[in-house]
Amino acid sequence: MKYSCIPGTEEKVSSIGLGTWVLGGENWGGTREDESLAAVDQAIRQGMNFIDLAPFYGDGLAETIVGRSIRGQREKVFIATKCGVIRSNGRIGVCLSPGSIAKELDLSRKRLGVDVIDLYQCHWPDKATPVEKTMDALLHWQKAGAIRHIGVSNFGLDLLKKACAAAPVKTLQVQYSLIERSVEKELLPFCVEKNIGVITYGSMGGGLLSGKYQAKPQFEKSDARHMFYKFHDDTKYNDSVRMVKGMKKLGRPLNQVALNWVRGQKGVMTVLAGCRTSLQVIENAAAADWDLEWTLNS
Numbered sequence: 001m002k003y004s005c006i007p008g009t010e011e012k013v014s015s016i017g018l019g020t021w022v023l024g025g026e027n028w029g030g031t032r033e034d035e036s037l038a039a040v041d042q043a044i045r046q047g048m049n050f051i052d053l054a055p056f057y058g059d060g061l062a063e064t065i066v067g068r069s070i071r072g073q074r075e076k077v078f079i080a081t082k083c084g085v086i087r088s089n090g091r092i093g094v095c096l097s098p099g100s101i102a103k104e105l106d107l108s109r110k111r112l113g114v115d116v117i118d119l120y121q122c123h124w125p126d127k128a129t130p131v132e133k134t135m136d137a138l139l140h141w142q143k144a145g146a147i148r149h150i151g152v153s154n155f156g157l158d159l160l161k162k163a164c165a166a167a168p169v170k171t172l173q174v175q176y177s178l179i180e181r182s183v184e185k186e187l188l189p190f191c192v193e194k195n196i197g198v199i200t201y202g203s204m205g206g207g208l209l210s211g212k213y214q215a216k217p218q219f220e221k222s223d224a225r226h227m228f229y230k231f232h233d234d235t236k237y238n239d240s241v242r243m244v245k246g247m248k249k250l251g252r253p254l255n256q257v258a259l260n261w262v263r264g265q266k267g268v269m270t271v272l273a274g275c276r277t278s279l280q281v282i283e284n285a286a287a288a289d290w291d292l293e294w295t296l297n298s
């Protein structure tokens with residue numbers, strides 16, 4: 001495994017991190033508990049110490065699974081979870097108010113069985129709560145010792161600037177892949193300039209860039225591959241088919257090409273790989289064994 005530093009510190013996190021949305025099961029066609037526990041354990045054995053979570057993933061299930069896996073080996077992992085995506089009366093919304101953060105943080109720590117969260121990230125922007133109020137709340141929990149570093153996810157440039165003015169924001173989490181490069185315009189250059197570590201998701205295109213699909217797959221409407229990564233969108237799917245064709249010419253496993261292209265971009269600290277099984281963990285961790293130099297037309 002290769003490691004990067006949390007900006008401004010000497011703390012090392014793996015350059016390929018474990019993504020756990022799939023372990024929540026509900027948006028990914030279900031999961032098997034034994035398979036999920038084995039995947040997390042394998043990630044730790046592969047030196048993938050960065051584990052990305054959110055209470056939203058399986059309504060707490062991903063955090064519960066990881067909590068069970070890290071018992072007795074807490075010091076081997078860097079726990080990054082999130083706040084802000086809330087379920088209420090069967091609906092999903094965003095809330096980053098101080099009261100809501102306090103409740104979510106308490107539940108995450110209990111599910112994970114840890115006193116301290118290493119990186120606590122605002123999952124999505126909340127239009128109703130001023131970002132300064134949210135950052136004040138996070139600073140409070142940082143001073144109280146419940147969280148170590150503050151991060152944000154899916155923030156646009158203006159909001160990110162406001163958040164950085166209010167608190168020491170260490171990381172930004174964004175979607176970034178060979179077929180989704182919009183962050184290159186403004187966000188990546190800003191993060192490089194301000195020394196904010198970029199964590200990427202969807203870097204295998206939700207699985208599309210692994211090359212495992214021979215034809216356009218169909219998923220339930222609630223499945224992440226339908227509603228979030230939009231596999232059903234013809235343009236998106238055809239883009240991925242064209243990209244996979246080019247990737248194949250490199251003669252390397254496609255999942256690793258996809259991860260390594262993102263890993264090689266300036267400013268990227270950790271590339272998340274969503275892993276359902278122990279085998280996927282091994283295949284994705286192996287991306288760190290080699291580097292890719294492949295320049296695409298912009």
Ligand SMILES: NC(=O)c1ccc[n+]([C@@H]2O[C@H](COP(=O)([O-])OP(=O)(O)OC[C@H]3O[C@@H](n4cnc5c(N)ncnc54)[C@H](OP(=O)(O)O)[C@@H]3O)[C@@H](O)[C@H]2O)c1
Pocket residue numbers: 018019020021022028052053123153154173174200201202203204205206207208210212255272273274275276279280281283284
């Ligand atoms: N901040 C946010 O808003 C946000 C949004 C999305 C994701 N995330 C985070 O980022 C992580 C990574 O993103 P993601 O999981 O959504 O997408 P991803 O990493 O691009 O794709 C994950 C999917 O790729 C497939 N896959 C993984 N390894 C493979 C391999 N070696 N060979 C073939 N297929 C492979 C699996 O598909 P199958 O399920 O079909 O096996 C897996 O579910 C998430 O788990 C989550 O932690 C954050």
